Every structure is written in C-alpha cells, then in structure tokens.
Amino acid sequence: MTALRLGTRRSALATTQSTWVADRLRAHGHDVELVEVRTEGDRDRTTPLAQLGGTGVFVSALREALAEGRVDLAVHSLKDLPTAPDPRVALAAVPAREDVRDALVARDGLTLGELPAGATVGTGSPRRRAQLELLGLGLEVADLRGNVDTRLAAVHEGRLDAVVLAAAGLRRLGRDAEVTEMLDPIQMLPAPGQGALAVEVRTDDDATAAAVAALDDPDARACVTAERALLAELEAGCSAPVGALAEVVLGVEGDELSLRAVVAAPDGSSDLRRSLTGTPAGAHDLGLRLARLLLEDGAADLMTTSTDPAVTERAQ
Incomplete structure (x- = not known):
C-alpha cells in the first residue's frame, strides 16, 4: 500500500496538527508519512505578517x-486559509474543532483586567489588537511574531507583560x-x-x-463555512480586524446555527457587532446575510478608519 504523503510546515504546532491528522488516518487503516514544506513565513520571522501577505503566506x-x-x-490552521x-x-475535511477562544498568558498569573495600565501585551493580529484597544484598559499593544515558544518566552523572560x-x-x-485567562468571546x-483544521487534497x-x-x-464544517462566507463577503483578508463565531445550538425546531461577528477600526476606536441565526444547511447564506448587514451599517469604512497612521499601515 502506497503511503499518503502529508505536507506540513516545520513548526512545532504545524507538526503537531499534522501528526494528529496522520494518526486519525492511520486509525482508518491508511499508511501516512509526513513531508516537510518550508514557507516564506517560516523563513522570514521578522517582517510583519500583513506585509508578507497575511497568514495566507503559510498556506501558499x-x-x-x-x-x-x-x-x-x-493540513492548515483553517483560520489561515485565504477565502478566495x-x-x-x-x-x-474539517475535523472536530478545538477550543475557539483566544487565551491570555500573563506574568504573575494575571488576568486581562488585573494588568495595570501601560502593561505591554504582544500580538501579531490586527483583530486582537483592535479588540484589546476597544476594552479601554490602557494597555500598550506590541507587535509580535514568532512561534508559540518564542511568544511565550517574551512573557517568561520579562520582555512583555x-x-x-x-x-x-x-x-x-x-x-x-500556562494560560492565565481564557478570553470570553464577549470580550x-x-x-x-x-x-479548526483544514485538510486539503x-x-x-x-x-x-x-x-x-x-x-x-x-x-x-457548517460553522467555519458561515464564518468564512462572512469574511469573503466583507472582502477582508485573514489579517483584517474581523472576528466571527458560529455555533450549532438547539432551537425550537432542531439544530440552529448562530453567527455573531465584529468589524473593528484597526486602532480600536470603534466597532460594529451584529448577529443572525439560520440553519446548518444554510451556513454559507447565513454568513453572506450577516456580512451584508454589517456592510449596510458601515463596516467597509470602519475597517480602513484609524486615528493612528501607523496602525492603518499595519492593517493594510
């Protein structure tokens, strides 16, 4: 039997995710070997991702x-996939989804609300940056690239709070x-x-x-279909200040698909939050409808609005 060749990036996270998929394929009777593929994002660890082409640089x-x-x-982290x-x-395949939330790792076991004004919080994501600014906690948000170990070391070594x-x-x-707080999607x-993971062939x-x-x-698959349809209709890249979460919930007539989204100004000066409910079978249409609602309410202008030119440049 010829082994399935599974392409993976070199990073510890990519290898772990690919191994997880490989093990499940092996459990179904398939022989699988991992094949390392280097990406521009792996070779260049200093240029901001937005300038390299967003997280889609890891996919190409x-x-x-x-x-x-x-x-x-x-195997990809599904959030990295371009919508085009x-x-x-x-x-x-979209395998069973892991925890969707963002997580805070802070010095001294602190939560987000316990960090003092002026504390430095690292992220390479315009979406996270904008939502952190929207909380109005007086935090200093610092650009941060690198793998998980590199980012965690920035806290453990005292370079970031x-x-x-x-x-x-x-x-x-x-x-x-090492997580000091799981960030509620309300925040x-x-x-x-x-x-979610994406397996492409x-x-x-x-x-x-x-x-x-x-x-x-x-x-x-239904949840990510709705989220990605929304992102595509907004014509926003995967590094844009857009957040979205779809969940299958029990409704009066059976399963429903609940979708909520935020579009933020890159500098966190303002945002739009909207939600809609549909059916899992209509996931794509639900994403389109919510995106169009956001656009009607001014989302396109909001995504390019910033009082700080440097922030606007980072988000482009």
Missing part, C-alpha cells in the same frame, strides 16, 4: 507542493497550563475558522479525498 507553499504532486494532502478559492485544491494566543494551539502543544471574538485526487472524508465533522 503547501498548496504549491500539493498541486505539483510532491504531497497528497496538506484555489481551483487546484479541495477542502476534503502578556501575550494573546489561540487557545487551540496551546492545547494541541500541551501548553494550556474578544475569535478569527473566522479559529480552532488535489481536486483530481478522488482516492485521497475519499480517505480524508472520514475525518470531516459536519458541525465544524
């Missing part, structure tokens, strides 16, 4: 390897014991697709698609 090299036949499938379709690849990271990544790496809505590879399909979780 894996997609090239997939399209060229060097690997048979690739790539006809060469197909999203074959705190960092904000995705809870899912910390859990997958077994580092969640900070996550990125569209956060906590070539569009003409039916055999691999069939093997991977066993990992697909219908609820997770």
